[in-house]
Amino acid sequence: MAEYNRVSECVGLITLRNPPVNALSAAVRQGIVDTVQRALSDPNVKSVVICGQNGIFCGGADIKEFGSNMTGPPLIPMIHAIESANKPVVAAIEGSALGGGLELALGCHYRIAHSKARLGLPEVSLGLLPAAGGSQRLPRLIGVPAALNLITTGRHVTAAEALQLGIVDQVTDHNTVDAAVKFALSVAGRSLDPRRISTHPCPQQPDLDALFEEVMQKVRQSARGAIAPIACVQAVRAAATLPYAQGMERERELMATLFTSGQARALQYCFFAERAVGRWRMPSGARWDTSKPRPVHKAAVIGLGTMGRGITVALAQTGLSVIAVETQEKQLMEAKQAISGMLERGAKRRGVAPALDGVIYSQNIQAVADVDLVIEAVFEDIALKTKVFQQLSAVCKPGTLLCTNTSALDVDQLASETPNPELVVGMHFFAPAHVMKLLEVVYGPRSSPQAVATAMQLGKKMGKASVAVGNCRGFVGNRMLKPYIEEAFFLLEEGATPELVDQALEEFGFPMGVFRMSDLSGLDVGWRVRKGDGLVEPGTASGRSARIRQGRRYSPLGDLLCEEGRFGQKTGRGWYQYDKPGSRVARSDPWLHSFLGAYRAQHGLVARRIDHQEVLERCLYALINEGFHILDDGIAAGPEDIDVIYVSGYGWPRHRGGPMFYANMVGLAKVLERLEHYQQLHPEVPHLQPSSLLRRLVASGSPPIHKWGEAIKKLHSQL
Ligand SMILES: CCCCCCCCCCCCCC(=O)CC(=O)SCCNC(=O)CCNC(=O)[C@H](O)C(C)(C)COP(=O)(O)OP(=O)(O)OC[C@H]1O[C@@H](n2cnc3c(N)ncnc32)[C@H](O)[C@@H]1OP(=O)(O)O
Ligand SMILES: NC(=O)C1=CN([C@@H]2O[C@H](COP(=O)(O)OP(=O)(O)OC[C@H]3O[C@@H](n4cnc5c(N)ncnc54)[C@H](O)[C@@H]3O)[C@@H](O)[C@H]2O)C=CC1
Numbered sequence: 119m120a121e122y123n124r125v126s127e128c129v130g131l132i133t134l135r136n137p138p139v140n141a142l143s144a145a146v147r148q149g150i151v152d153t154v155q156r157a158l159s160d161p162n163v164k165s166v167v168i169c170g171q172n173g174i175f176c177g178g179a180d181i182k183e184f185g186s187n188m189t190g191p192p193l194i195p196m197i198h199a200i201e202s203a204n205k206p207v208v209a210a211i212e213g214s215a216l217g218g219g220l221e222l223a224l225g226c227h228y229r230i231a232h233s234k235a236r237l238g239l240p241e242v243s244l245g246l247l248p249a250a251g252g253s254q255r256l257p258r259l260i261g262v263p264a265a266l267n268l269i270t271t272g273r274h275v276t277a278a279e280a281l282q283l284g285i286v287d288q289v290t291d292h293n294t295v296d297a298a299v300k301f302a303l304s305v306a307g308r309s310l311d312p313r314r315i316s317t318h319p320c321p322q323q324p325d326l327d328a329l330f331e332e333v334m335q336k337v338r339q340s341a342r343g344a345i346a347p348i349a350c351v352q353a354v355r356a357a358a359t360l361p362y363a364q365g366m367e368r369e370r371e372l373m374a375t376l377f378t379s380g381q382a383r384a385l386q387y388c389f390f391a392e393r394a395v396g397r398w399r400m401p402s403g404a405r406w407d408t409s410k411p412r413p414v415h416k417a418a419v420i421g422l423g424t425m426g427r428g429i430t431v432a433l434a435q436t437g438l439s440v441i442a443v444e445t446q447e448k449q450l451m452e453a454k455q456a457i458s459g460m461l462e463r464g465a466k467r468r469g470v471a472p473a474l475d476g477v478i479y480s481q482n483i484q485a486v487a488d489v490d491l492v493i494e495a496v497f498e499d500i501a502l503k504t505k506v507f508q509q510l511s512a513v514c515k516p517g518t519l520l521c522t523n524t525s526a527l528d529v530d531q532l533a534s535e536t537p538n539p540e541l542v543v544g545m546h547f548f549a550p551a552h553v554m555k556l557l558e559v560v561y562g563p564r565s566s567p568q569a570v571a572t573a574m575q576l577g578k579k580m581g582k583a584s585v586a587v588g589n590c591r592g593f594v595g596n597r598m599l600k601p602y603i604e605e606a607f608f609l610l611e612e613g614a615t616p617e618l619v620d621q622a623l624e625e626f627g628f629p630m631g632v633f634r635m636s637d638l639s640g641l642d643v644g645w646r647v648r649k650g651d652g653l654v655e656p657g658t659a660s661g662r663s664a665r666i667r668q669g670r671r672y673s674p675l676g677d678l679l680c681e682e683g684r685f686g687q688k689t690g691r692g693w694y695q696y697d698k699p700g701s702r703v704a705r706s707d708p709w710l711h712s713f714l715g716a717y718r719a720q721h722g723l724v725a726r727r728i729d730h731q732e733v734l735e736r737c738l739y740a741l742i743n744e745g746f747h748i749l750d751d752g753i754a755a756g757p758e759d760i761d762v763i764y765v766s767g768y769g770w771p772r773h774r775g776g777p778m779f780y781a782n783m784v785g786l787a788k789v790l791e792r793l794e795h796y797q798q799l800h801p802e803v804p805h806l807q808p809s810s811l812l813r814r815l816v817a818s819g820s821p822p823i824h825k826w827g828e829a830i831k832k833l834h835s836q837l
Contacts, residue, residue, distance in 0.1 A: 144190025627771025
């Protein structure tokens with residue numbers, strides 16, 4: 119909807135009304151068409167102002183409409199009618215002007231923004247391009263290089279940057295609509311020809327071909343298979359080289375390809391999934407909207423190693439007071455220096471003062487007596503963590519939430535060792551904790567809804583994609599990673615190389631394949647876990663029986679590398695070789711290839727040709743299959759939770775929507791059929807045994823992903 123009023127006698131004021139972000143739904147577009155027409159035909163109106171209600175100009179096209187038959191007036195002629203108007207039209211931009219919202223503003227003759235406003239063309243992050251003339255008008259207004267930067271990255275700019283770039287004409291700290299009305303009065307009657315952006319050529323740019331070639335190369339490299347950034351470059355090139363009408367035609371063609379692509383669907387799914395995970399619910403029935411978080415003003419971190427340092431920085435950057443506790447004096451000194459450095463660099467990037475005074479360091483756990491929440495990040499040792507939790511229960515004021523950053527220990531067991539298990543939750547950060555977006559908030563059967571709500575709210579404040587998950591070995595992310603890694607090992611035994619497996623996964627869109635990733639995080643991490651599980655056996659036994667452990671197929675390849683001291687990048691050798699320990703450029707290692715040959719010979723394995731398709735199916739479908747087990751167990755409340763975890767924490771390519779969305783795109787019946795196929799070939803691999811939920815979903819007609827929740831409930835009630 120759009121509301122129309124006449125203000126200051128001769129200004130037509132059009133207000134977009136569509137909470138929460140005034141998205142350009144069919145009704146809003148119709149409202150704009152009608153009210154613009156009304157203002158232009160009213161002889162008393164000399165100029166027009168367009169604004170949005172509730173402090174936000176417009177969040178762009180209504181993304182929810184993209185999945186349906188779009189009705190109502192189209193955006194392009196609507197914006198064209200505004201630009202062609204014979205009375206000045208001024209956009210009054212508060213809050214956000216994004217996507218179609220900014221395109222609407224670019225059709226206006228003038229733009230006034232509040233100093234706190236943000237502007238951008240983020241369509242690329244939804245798998246699209248600014249196809250309501252944005253790709254053609256913005257380069258004409260601000261020049262090709264700046265437009266390329268904004269359109270291919272989708273980044274939002276502040277009002278100050280928008281003014282500097284020439285996107286807006288004026289910035290105000292006061293009431294934006296009042297300023298716009300005043301401005302509209304001042305420009306009434308002026309010639310509008312110079313203000314119609316579509317009639318200008320793009321500003322001259324020397325060596326246009328070289329510029330586009332360079333940008334295209336950069337974009338292709340960072341896109342990891344995403345097609346929208348490439349289409350964005352092509353659209354801007356059209357703006358720079360073609361007359362406006364032909365540029366618009368090119369924009370339309372490119373948009374038509376993107377609009378119906380699986381990538382656009384995946385990226386739009388991610389947009390809504392990221393918001394859906396905030397509406398968490400627990401099997402007990404507790405949920406986000408009925409659970410009130412406790413206020414957290416002061417927090418503590420126990421253990422200042424790799425994780426504790428990053429967590430301290432993340433907390434301090436939200437403005438909290440943090441007590442950082444470390445028992446080892448040397449570690450404490452090093453941590454203090456490292457944390458200060460991280461805070462200073464972060465503050466410099468964000469143009470704010472570093473929160474150095476927000477952190478108080480101590481060697482004494484008594485220092486945390488008055489904090490509202492503690493995050494424990496000591497060594498991964500259940501006895502040590504139990505002791506720390508018992509100390510915390512004695513020291514902290516009543517009601518303090520006790521959170522653990524354990525990556526694999528049992529959160530319930532820890533909780534049961536404290537007098538108030540309802541105050542205990544897992545807060546599983548990912549390294550480096552101040553950078554990585556993902557946070558798994560792990561609840562046990564006794565965690566109170568308030569504890570979960572508080573951890574989720576704190577995660578959001580820290581800018582994390584926070585997902586509430588149930589307690590199980592590896593939680594969601596690492597539990598699904600296990601079969602993925604195991605399949606990669608089995609593929610090496612059967613004839614693949616780390617290079618082949620990594621190439622297949624990187625072509626799929628992962629930033630790093632499984633072996634390069636394993637070299638980066640350290641092979642010794644998994645080795646320690648496998649030792650703890652009693653899976654690592656000494657000796658040089660050979661044959662099939664040496665590769666069956668605890669009743670299932672096991673590959674000792676990772677253990678053998680560790681026994682050689684090959685821990686990955688940190689030792690300069692792992693699945694690849696590196697120039698020196700700590701160096702990052704992985705090179706193929708002839709030693710590893712002869713080692714694999716000797717290993718296969720020792721175990722009577724005959725190498726066969728393995729193609730990319732098999733790598734993807736075995737690694738990814740095994741991981742997805744575990745995702746179905748997780749849904750069936752109720753550890754994740756819905757597929758969106760799993761997908762957000764994988765996209766924000768495990769490098770799953772966003773344009774493929776996450777593993778469960780990908781399974782939905784491939785087709786559940788196909789995933790099931792391939793798992794059955796591989797299970798027949800490898801009966802001693804339990805993780806290839808299709809999950810019963812997957813079977814039941816296929817049997818019930820493979821409902822689309824947004825209906826899985828309903829289907830799972832129904833299937834569970836039938837059990
Ligand atoms: C054969 C086919 C040929 C096809 C040719 C087709 C030609 C079609 C031509 C049409 C061209 C259209 C081009 C165009 O205009 C493209 C666009 O505009 S795409 C949209 C671009 N906009 C964005 O990406 C902005 C997205 N929103 C945000 O970034 C944030 O929401 C915002 C900064 C605005 C506010 O943030 P915050 O306050 O943190 O709120 P939330 O993010 O939590 O959002 C609140 C609520 O609102 C929902 N929402 C937000 N934006 C939109 C939107 N644009 N459409 C619909 N809904 C939106 C959001 O999902 C939240 O609701 P939940 O229920 O929690 O999900
Ligand atoms: N390193 C990683 O990538 C990730 C680790 N985790 C988990 O985070 C926790 C910490 O891991 P890291 O930071 O890697 O370990 P780390 O070994 O780097 O640091 C642990 C620190 O805790 C200190 N410490 C030990 N006992 C203490 C006590 N009683 N009081 C105060 N400090 C004490 C140690 O001196 C050390 O500085 C572990 O549970 C780990 O599983 C979780 C996610 C990722």
